Amino acid sequence: MLDPIARLRRFNRAVTREVGVLDTSFLGRGRPLGAARVLQLVQAEGTDVALIRDRLALDSGLMSRFLRSLEREGLITTATDPADRRRRIARLTPRGQEEMAAYDSIGRDRAARLIARARSRAGEVVAAMDLIATLLNRDQLAIRPADPDSPEALACLQAYFDELVARVPAAQAGMFSLPDPQSDSYRPPKGRFLIAWSDDLPVGCVSLRPLDGTVAEVKRLWVHDSARGQGLARRLMTAIEDEAKAMGVGLLKLDTNSALTEALALYRATGWTATAPYTGTPADTWLEKAL
Amino acid sequence: MLDPIARLRRFNRAVTREVGVLDTSFLGRGRPLGAARVLQLVQAEGTDVALIRDRLALDSGLMSRFLRSLEREGLITTATDPADRRRRIARLTPRGQEEMAAYDSIGRDRAARLIARARSRAGEVVAAMDLIATLLNRDQLAIRPADPDSPEALACLQAYFDELVARVPAAQAGMFSLPDPQSDSYRPPKGRFLIAWSDDLPVGCVSLRPLDGTVAEVKRLWVHDSARGQGLARRLMTAIEDEAKAMGVGLLKLDTNSALTEALALYRATGWTATAPYTGTPADTWLEKAL
DNA sequence: CAAGAGACCTGACTATAGTCAACCAATATG
């Protein structure tokens, strides 16, 4: 019972039972699990039905039935997507939002109990869950443009800065600041901010801002710890280079620090070459790439 | 989407889907999931039915039905437990063993695929699964006597030695050896070897061997990384002290090293006091406790 | 040794998940 297979099986058993317990506690709200799972993915602002179906890996007939039953309960409304009138968008009603809040509090209780059990190791447990969930969700990983002021973008940046401080000797905590909400440097049409999503957790980002003329700068390439070692940084760089190309940028630059060895190796491997310094500390390496 | 609750929920989603995929791949063997789950817990040597029911958290009626259906298929046989004739013991038939091997290979495939995805981080992923499974199984944790030569006991000892080498400066890799299979020091009636089980993973051990007269020595207190921080070491010590008491031991001794700070803190907190040195390197601290 | 409790079995039942095929409407494609 010491090989990885047996341990994976043990993990499956534990988690299957846990999911069962979760089911029955959710069932306390008088709604079958399938419908409850769907409900929890419907957002107040409206969520694409296909997206939910995809995430839960549901049959389209079954999905449709869940939606009807939630509609009958008055928790959601569905409407056709104006952009593509085959698609449907589900939206929470006020009653649905109340119901969601109730589920949220059940989930909060369970999470709190689990975290309490983990005691001093709560952080480790959350990291372990992130790692496994990211691994299992790998096929669903999606890179999408985001607003540089969205909470998720700011969280990515904060994580990025924290890592710089931890890894780059020359970097100090006060050295970095979140972007000015007024600034449009990282926003189309001048710039870009891309986030990589694993389900609803942002696990990576990269951004682009204009320098002058057709020269732009790639900044803030970051990958969440749970998603490292799977080529995400490369995918992010490819994505941002494609964006730059589409915007008509002719030359990309970036600055980095030699302590960030994996990043540096990636740049070298993808055609970036040395260029003249154009920024100061904590950068100590400057690269460019013609598109 | 950055708080622990949302992340727990994401984890649940990912894992529920994964379990679903596992289900359907197991269903390929033409047997409903419930029965397959039961079958996988039946061992060739025979397993207590109540134990299986407990691990899977099944209703007794449902469990009974699964057993009947597996019996009809000729995969298992059940017999009453001679020790308590209310209980039943399920045993794999040769055909059942073949079937198990088939499940094993499905599991092996899936595990291999998952590990392959994790690439360089396979070890981390397994550790993460252990941590979560141990946490979820916490209520089922059981301390049971074991044979000191069983593979599980040897694995515990190896892990224990590895940790000593890693943490105690004075300890060298060649310094420790697995117990002589002939020796009866750690076996009743003279000694004891206890293992703490989380499902079928050994997550801790402790042992007792006679010194002279009514003096005995506690040795090899070890807790798996995934089970630390939850008071298991204390439970193991209590268990071994109870065993010693029941055996008529009047005084316990142990040796340890001051680098093992948590262990030392535990001993101090549970009534152990300094005693004269009675062993050599790598020990540097000697304690005793009257029972 | 009687009473109660525990482990298991069986029958009867319900609820839920999931499948499949036929169908409609909108969009993409050669």
Place this chain on the structure above:
DNA sequence: CATATTGGTTGACTATAGTCAGGTCTCTTG
């Protein structure tokens, strides 16, 4: 512009999980 594809809906169906009560042994306990 005909045709294929996609997203979704509905009805009919099956399989499975799970619940509950009543029953039979067997063991434990006062």
